[in-house]
Amino acid sequence: MNNPRIQVFGQSHVQALREASQIRSLKSGENNETDITIQWLLKEKANGIQIGDVPLQISLKRAGELGPTDLLAVSILGTFHNAVGLLNHKHPFTVLSEDEKTAPEDIPETLIPHRVMRDIFKSRMIAKKLKNIRESTIAPIYHLAPPPPKKNSDVILDGIRSSRNRTARRSGIAPAPLRLKLWKMEMDVLSEVCREFDITLLPPPDQATDSKGYLRSLCYAPDATHANALYGELVLRQLENLVGQGPGVC
Numbered sequence: 001m002n003n004p005r006i007q008v009f010g011q012s013h014v015q016a017l018r019e020a021s022q023i024r025s026l027k028s029g030e031n032n033e034t035d036i037t038i039q040w041l042l043k044e045k046a047n048g049i050q051i052g053d054v055p056l057q058i059s060l061k062r063a064g065e066l067g068p069t070d071l072l073a074v075s076i077l078g079t080f081h082n083a084v085g086l087l088n089h090k091h092p093f094t095v096l097s098e099d100e101k102t103a104p105e106d107i108p109e110t111l112i113p114h115r116v117m118r119d120i121f122k123s124r125m126i127a128k129k130l131k132n133i134r135e136s137t138i139a140p141i142y143h144l145a146p147p148p149p150k151k152n153s154d155v156i157l158d159g160i161r162s163s164r165n166r167t168a169r170r171s172g173i174a175p176a177p178l179r180l181k182l183w184k185m186e187m188d189v190l191s192e193v194c195r196e197f198d199i200t201l202l203p204p205p206d207q208a209t210d211s212k213g214y215l216r217s218l219c220y221a222p223d224a225t226h227a228n229a230l231y232g233e234l235v236l237r238q239l240e241n242l243v244g245q246g247p248g249v250c
Contacts, residue, residue: 002035003034003035004034004035004069004070004071004243004244005034005035005036005037005066005067005070005071005243006034006035006036006037006070006071006072006073006239006240006243007036007037007039007059007062007063007066007070007071007072007073007139008036008037008038008039008072008073008074008075008144008239009038009039009040009041009054009056009059009063009073009074009075010039010040010041010073010074010075010076010144011040011041011043011052011075011076011079012040012051012052012226013075013079013144013146013147013226013227014038014039014040014075014144015040015226015232016147016221016226016227016228016229016231016232016235017038017232017235017236018038018040018232019228019229019232020229020230020231020232020233020235020236021036021038021232021236023229023233024233024236034240034243036236036239037062039053039054039058039059039062040052040053040054041054041055041056041059041076042054042055042056060132060133060136061136063133063136063137063139064136064137066137066138066139067138067139068138068139068140069243069244070139070243071139071140071141071142071239071242071243071244072133072137072139072140072141072142073141073142073143073144073202073239074133074141074142074143074144074199075143075144075146076129076133076143077124077125077126077129077130077143077190077193078143078145078146078186078187078190079146079225080121080124080186081121081149081179081182081183081185081186082224082225084120084182085174085178085179085182086156086160086173086174086179086224086225087168087171087172087173087174088171088172088173088174089171089174090171091110092109092110093109093110093111093112094109094110094111094112094178095111095112095113095114095117095178095181095182095185096111096112096113096114097114097181098114114185117182117185118185118188118189121185121186121189121190122189122192122193125189125190125193127193127196127197130143130193130194130196130197130199131197133197133199134197134198134199140200140242140245141197141198141199141200142199142200142201142202142239142242143190143194143199143200143201143202144202144235145187145190145201145202145203145204146183146225147204147208147215147219147225147226147227147231148180148183148204148209148213148214148215149176149179149180149183149214149215149225150214150215150217150220150224150225151176151180151210151212151214151215152217152220153172153173153176155217155220156168156173156224156225157169157173158222160223160224168224176214180212180213180214184213187201187203202235202238202239202242204231204235205231205234205235205237205238207234208227208230208231208234215227215231218230219231219234
């Protein structure tokens with residue numbers, strides 16, 4: 001009987017899983033019961049530089065070879081919260097959570113209602129991408145949640161020079177509670193959109209987050225938003241626990 005197969009493809013966040021897989025392969029006597037393929041999708045940035053190494057068409061073709069007992073995991077959506085709220089905005093703002101009925105009386109920032117911010121996040125979800133992926137395979141599909149925010153602003157400053165043409169040290173890093181709130185809101189929207197295509201959002205591993213929901217420092221990559229190989233290993237274990245169980249088990 002063939003081992004179950006796990007295919008992972010997506011943008012830069014899959015690199016943590018790749019690094020973890022490479023570490024596994026270096027360990028002597030490793031007994032891999034699951035066939036895992038991890039592909040970083042080829043993309044051309046605005047400055048013309050190409051990143052990634054596998055065209056989407058090739059990843060979709062391989063996904064078509066998966067069976068119902070295999071598993072496909074993707075990481076293509078859910079990072080707009082960083083564009084919105086990684087750095088302080090020139091017009092400081094905060095977001096009213098769904099369970100917050102009124103804003104603090106002395107709040108100095110512009111207040112954005114929960115519904116408005118949700119609509120902004122949803123407008124950035126390119127549903128056609130999910131539709132094409134869903135139609136490519138009969139395997140259960142999981143969308144990996146991007147790592148949650150790093151609470152430590154100094155680490156972020158050390159790992160980023162600019163974002164959206166704004167200098168990080170001049171603008172400053174947005175308050176951690178706001179960054180976490182935006183991440184949670186976008187994950188709620190992403191989960192909702194994924195369900196429309198019978199895709200399940202896979203949350204970050206419990207071991208990778210602290211009691212508030214921030215990324216644990218042990219899982220920090222040396223930049224502003226990415227996680228490291230330890231985080232990648234934890235996600236690989238999540239996927240290995242899910243393969244063969246069918247869709248929607250989270």
